[in-house]
Structure formats: C-alpha cells, structure tokens
Amino acid sequence: MLRSVGFFIGALWWGSLTTIGFLVVPLLFVWVSPKALAGLVAGHLFEWVSWVSLLTPLLLWVLARVIHPLTPHGPQERDWAWVLSEGQPGSSRESAGAGVPETLGDTQISRHWRWSLWGLGASAALALGMLTVVIPHITLGVDRATWHGVGTLTYALMWGLASVLLHKSRRFWS
Numbered sequence: 283m284l285r286s287v288g289f290f291i292g293a294l295w296w297g298s299l300t301t302i303g304f305l306v307v308p309l310l311f312v313w314v315s316p317k318a319l320a321g322l323v324a325g326h327l328f329e330w331v332s333w334v335s336l337l338t339p340l341l342l343w344v345l346a347r348v349i350h351p352l353t354p355h356g357p358q359e360r361d362w363a364w365v366l367s368e369g370q371p372g373s374s375r376e377s378a379g380a381g382v383p384e385t386l387g388d389t390q391i392s393r394h395w396r397w398s399l400w401g402l403g404a405s406a407a408l409a410l411g412m413l414t415v416v417i418p419h420i421t422l423g424v425d426r427a428t429w430h431g432v433g434t435l436t437y438a439l440m441w442g443l444a445s446v447l448l449h450k451s452r453r454f455w456s
Contacts, residue, residue, distance in 0.1 A: 335409035
C-alpha cells in the first residue's frame with residue numbers, strides 16, 4: 283500500500299506542476315481581465331505549487347526511507363560518506379554499472395538512488411529559491427522581465443526534475 287502511495291504522491295507533484303504551469307496560468311491571462319489581476323492570481327498559484335514542490339520531495343524521501351530503510355543509506359551515521367569518497371582512489375566502489383549496488387561498509391547504495399536523492403534535493407532547492415528569491419522580486423516589480431525569465435527557467439527545471447523522477451520511480455514504487 284505504501285508503495286502505491288509514493289507513486290501517487292509523485293504523480294500529484296508532477297500533475298500539479300503540469301496543470302498550473304501549462305494550463306491554468308495561460309488560461310488566466312486569456313480569460314481574466316485586467317491582466318494585473320490575472321498576474322496576481324498566477325503569482326499566488328505559483329507560490330502554492332512551489333510549496334508543493336518543496337514539501338513533496340521531502341515527503342517522498344521520508345516515505346522511501348520507511349519502505350526501503352537500507353536502500354538509500356543505512357542505519358549508520360555515515361549517510362553522506364559516499365559523497366566524499368566518490369571518485370577517490372580506494373573508494374568502496376564495486377562497480378560503475380547502472381543499478382549495481384555499491385558498498386560502503388554494510389550499507390547498500392545504488393547509482394539510481396544516488397541520482398534520485400540528488401534530484402529530490404535539487405527540486406526542493408529550486409522550489410525554495412522560487413519562494414524566497416524569484417516570487418518576491420516579481421512581486422516587488424524589481425526588473426520584472428528578468429525575474430519572469432528566471433522564474434520560467436526555475437519552473438521548467440522543477441517540472442523537468444519531477445518528470446524524470448516520476449518516470450524513474452515507477453520501478454522503485456512497484
């Protein structure tokens with residue numbers, strides 16, 4: 283049951299980004315007049331979907347740890363030791379093949395999981411940047427065209443990461 287919940291949470295995350303960014307907001311600017319009101323509503327929608335994009339990766343990470351406690355890390359305190367040892371001579375790398383587990387002591391870390399963790403973290407960081415930097419600059423009207431471009435790029439990257447993670451996670455959650 284928890285495995286299905288994880289996939290549906292990821293689908294909700296991707297679906298919210300897709301629906302708000304590519305359907306609802308463009309239609310706001312078509313149907314709502316004046317355009318300033320459409321922009322105000324769109325800003326609130328982007329703020330909401332950014333909160334979803336910040337909290338969902340964290341929720342997925344916690345859920346994955348509950349389902350597979352030894353997959354991403356292990357019970358030890360050395361959770362991030364593999365980041366420091368990667369590519370170093372004498373690192374505990376068994377194989378560079380995709381999906382082949384690497385060992386760090388008695389901890390199993392797959393290449394797929396490492397990239398998924400980085401993807402979840404990057405997506406949460408992008409959402410935090412959208413909430414704390416991009417949206418406030420657009421709201422204040424500081425060089426609005428530039429910040430709209432930065433916001434569009436940030437949103438596209440969030441959507442792309444959510445898409446890739448949803449696609450790659452099908453096997454994990456099954």
